[in-house]
Amino acid sequence: MLSTGRRAAAASAVALALLLAACFEPPVREAVELVFDARGALTVLATTRLQSEESYPRNPRARERVAEVRDAARCGEDALTRQLELLAPSSLTRALAYRDGALREVRRTASYADARAVERLFEGAPLSVGLTRSGGEMQLEILPGRGGRATASERREAASAISGFSEAAARYLSALADLWDYLDGNPHRERVVVAGILDLRTGEEEEPPERERALGEAVVEAMGQVHEFLQLSEGRGESLDELSRKAYDPFPVPLSVEVAGTVAEATGFLREGTGKLRVPPVSLWGTLSSLSNRWVRPDPLAEFVRRDEDPSLPEPDVDAFLASGRQVVARPTAAEVREAIEAGLVPAPVYRLRWTLPRG
Structure with a gap:
């Protein structure tokens, strides 16, 4: 004993x-990464990760959420894919990863020769996004509005x-x-x-x-x-x-940025490595x-x-x-x-x- x-x-x-x-693991995780290359062009990487429905045997709402997101993502009818398509990318690819026969991850890669496409990436969210270029210098500025996206x-x-x-x-x-x-x-x-x-x-x-x-x-x-x-x-x-993110965070998904070049200013961002930064989440x-x-x-x-x-x-x-x-x-x-x-x-x-x- x-x-x-x-x-x-x-x-x-x-x-x-x-x-x-x-x-800490929600049924659905989404994230967006903005990658600005040496020419100033933009690639958007949008990822959705899904938990297994079997992870929530006593929670039908969570299972329904996983199923709805999975079905939309499989067909390319999810909000992230539609928004990337609306911005008229020069190329858009989708990679689907399955585990035990179920879709568990979707990775979308969209390329834009005109990086100003980022200004419309978060349409509908309380964010004002501006991208400017002066010679060899670029500036991304995001102004958040009041509150988040909750009712x-x-x-x-x-x-x-x-x-x-x-x-x-x-x-x-x-x-x-x-x-x-x-x-x-x-x-x-x-x-x-x-x-x-x-x-x-x-x-x-x-x-x-x-x-x-x-x-x-x-x-x-x-x-x-x-x-x-x-x-x-x-x-x-x-x-x-x-729920706290929806109520207080103006960003609809976690956002990170990677730039080619030398960072001169990073206000509001957290640095995570050379040229890599992220927006800290506003959540409980x-x-x-x-x-x-x-x-x-x-x-x-x-x-x-x-x-x-x-x-x-x-x-x-x-x-x-x-x-x-x-x-x-x-x-x-x-x-x-x-x-x-x-x-x-x-x-x-x-x-x-x-x-x-x-x-x-």
Whole structure:
């Protein structure tokens, strides 16, 4: 029979597995990448990824959403393909990827000799897009309008849910702060406890102290409460994070940009490599992630999200996780968490990218 400590560890592992498996993956993921080449021409890469309908055995709305998007994408009748066609590309290709007999990914590649086609790419969204060229310099400027693309009812629903989410997030931060305070007084237990929270095996079999076990379980339980808000609940076709994007993000899909040349200005964009940038999402989880180390750090839940967003990342390392040191800056109330989230649910006033084309 498992000891109390090992039963707790097993329960924690199950809870964390649920977080990783179900928390952040929506039924449908879409993304658009703008690629400006050395001549200043434009290629648009638009991708749709579909979850398996079997992933939602108790959620008919999610299954219907997957089926509708899949059928439209298979026939080229989806909104992304139609919009690319309306802009009269010099070429347009579609690549369909199947898994277990079901369509799981569609990649569209559209080329435009006149890069100003980008100005009409997001027609219908609250965005004003302008592209200018002066000699060897180009500038992309995107001005967001007010609000997102949600109806008034959806905005009210998002605002109400954010209140509950803020309460859950505050409880999680408080539980994590309690655990970090405990480890300040018991530094010899730090690696074992953190490894357990990160769902890593250390080979330690001894029974943990009662208080330590209770504090660790409280953190995992609080993570689960945050998870309940982020997961796709029964009867819904979209998650709260997706709803928040619809309510507050003027961009209809996540947007990234790649340019050939030297970037001179990148206002509102996040740099991800040489010539590669992206627009940070305006969403509930995106905002909370940016706040992850504001009050209590380091944040294990943020580590799980980072791994979920990039499955190629290696297993987390305890030393790397603790490298910056543990710190409890503050224990925010639910009202303070909500205020910070609402402040983050606002797009940049302008997204401006200016670059110099390569010579020759």
